[in-house]
Amino acid sequence: MTDRPIRVLVAKPGLDGHDRGAKVVARALRDAGFEVIYTGLRQTPQQIVSAAIQEDVDLVGLSCLSGAHNTLFPKIKQLLVDEGAEDVVVFGGGIIPDDDATLLGEKGIEAVFGPGTDTRDIVTFIEKHPRFNGRFE
Amino acid sequence: MDAAELVEGVRAGKRRPVARLLSLVEENHPVAVEALRELHDATGGAHVVGVTGSPGTGKSTLTDRLIEHYRREGKRVGVIAVDPSSPFSGGAILGDRIRMQSRSTDPGVFIRSVGTRGALGGLSASTADAVKVLDASGCDVVIVETVGVGQAEVDVVRLADTVCVVLVPNLGDDVQAVKAGVMEIADVFVVNKADLDGSDKVHAEVEASMSLGHPDEDDFWWPPIVRTVADRATGVPELADAVAEHRAWAERTGHWHTRRRQRLRRQVRDLLHRAVERFAFSGQDPRDDFAPLFEAAQHGESAPQDVAARILDAFKRS
Numbered sequence: 001m002t003d004r005p006i007r008v009l010v011a012k013p014g015l016d017g018h019d020r021g022a023k024v025v026a027r028a029l030r031d032a033g034f035e036v037i038y039t040g041l042r043q044t045p046q047q048i049v050s051a052a053i054q055e056d057v058d059l060v061g062l063s064c065l066s067g068a069h070n071t072l073f074p075k076i077k078q079l080l081v082d083e084g085a086e087d088v089v090v091f092g093g094g095i096i097p098d099d100d101a102t103l104l105g106e107k108g109i110e111a112v113f114g115p116g117t118d119t120r121d122i123v124t125f126i127e128k129h130p131r132f133n134g135r136f137e
Numbered sequence: 138m139d140a141a142e143l144v145e146g147v148r149a150g151k152r153r154p155v156a157r158l159l160s161l162v163e164e165n166h167p168v169a170v171e172a173l174r175e176l177h178d179a180t181g182g183a184h185v186v187g188v189t190g191s192p193g194t195g196k197s198t199l200t201d202r203l204i205e206h207y208r209r210e211g212k213r214v215g216v217i218a219v220d221p222s223s224p225f226s227g228g229a230i231l232g233d234r235i236r237m238q239s240r241s242t243d244p245g246v247f248i249r250s251v252g253t254r255g256a257l258g259g260l261s262a263s264t265a266d267a268v269k270v271l272d273a274s275g276c277d278v279v280i281v282e283t284v285g286v287g288q289a290e291v292d293v294v295r296l297a298d299t300v301c302v303v304l305v306p307n308l309g310d311d312v313q314a315v316k317a318g319v320m321e322i323a324d325v326f327v328v329n330k331a332d333l334d335g336s337d338k339v340h341a342e343v344e345a346s347m348s349l350g351h352p353d354e355d356d357f358w359w360p361p362i363v364r365t366v367a368d369r370a371t372g373v374p375e376l377a378d379a380v381a382e383h384r385a386w387a388e389r390t391g392h393w394h395t396r397r398r399q400r401l402r403r404q405v406r407d408l409l410h411r412a413v414e415r416f417a418f419s420g421q422d423p424r425d426d427f428a429p430l431f432e433a434a435q436h437g438e439s440a441p442q443d444v445a446a447r448i449l450d451a452f453k454r455s
Binding site: 004005026027029030031032033034035036037038039040043044046047050051054055056081083084085 | 152153156157159160163164222223226227228229230231232234238241243247248249250252254453
């Protein structure tokens with residue numbers, strides 16, 4: 001038996017076409033030894049949740065630069081809960097004002113990473129998450 | 138979820154149990170072994186179709202179009218999309234889903250991305266098990282998509298009932314590049330991107346390479362060559378027809394059972410291999426009580442053959 005690598009779905013909900021950030025994060029997570037499933041641009045919340053369930057991911061990372069994060073991120077979290085996948089960790093990034101980040105936190109988005117984030121901070125957030133029970137310490 | 142719950146969920150075709158069991162299968166978890174044993178009687182119904190070819194030949198797009206085609210026929214479709222893991226970090230970016238969006242929220246489609254994880258010997262074994270999970274969950278067709286380079290990938294695609302080898306024009310001497318191992322396993326050749334210049338040349342090269350063979354059976358299967366433009370879904374019904382004809386031929390001539398018998402043997406061999414390996418090693422390291430044997434061989438006091446023999450003795454007594 002081998003410990004499987006952490007699996008993360010990196011997804012782009014909403015209508016903006018800027019996936020540079022998502023790709024940088026995907027690359028950094030791969031280099032940290034994670035398996036990253038990337039699904040491309042302009043995904044609906046339903047598409048993202050459907051992929052998250054089928055891929056049995058530990059986390060879903062959402063990137064949104066269109067300003068629709070307040071609607072889309074909680075919607076995705078809610079659909080995961082509806083599917084019985086409330087244990088899947090949801091985090092996000094993009095152009096997200098601090099006040100919104102707080103609001104998203106209350107709705108179950110466990111972390112928000114803005115522009116200029118060191119990708120190592122994202123890796124640390126994941127590895128230190130209680131879900132992994134100190135496996136990476 | 139324990140094995141019984143997983144088995145019940147998979148039999149009912151529920152997505153979360155299927156997804157969970159696929160993860161456990163990949164880890165080679167004892168619960169997966171138990172669940173697979175329970176599910177065995179529900180397997181065998183799916184037509185397993187391999188799609189292989191060099192990177193960039195359009196395998197994922199073609200798979201997407203096949204999904205679309207089979208869904209219109211009312212068939213349930215499962216997909217195992219294998220992508221390479223980084224040999225350095227062990228991580229992977231699995232991007233096949235980007236091209237498989239036509240039916241992304243269709244409950245009759247289940248797509249799973251798999252990284253090769255460097256566990257080369259284990260890849261074909263765990264993929265075979267993953268196929269069985271999708272089969273048992275009620276899929277009529279299970280597509281296994283993988284890059285056709287190297288022995289491990291060839292082993293993976295050999296677990297298919299029907300193997301499609303995808304070629305494209307202008308990849309240099311493409312037929313040469315994929316010739317070793319892959320050309321022989323093709324049941325159907327696909328010349329994708331057939332709207333590009335050079336597709337006639339690839340077509341001719343495949344025909345030429347086949348003409349070198351000397352079939353000694355009357356009912357020899359000559360792999361058909363199907364031309365597609367996956368991007369525009371051109372040629373996809375013809376491809377599906379060719380896949381179905383191969384199945385009909387295989388069932389008529391007994392090759393279907395021959396191949397499944399070989400697959401069963403290979404699977405038992407893989408299971409034995411894994412059992413002995415797990416007996417001797419934990420992860421990359423030898424089991425603690427065997428470590429001195431390795432140590433002795435390291436210092437030249439014994440040979441690797443002695444180490445293996447001692448471990449096998451212990452295995453027989455266990």
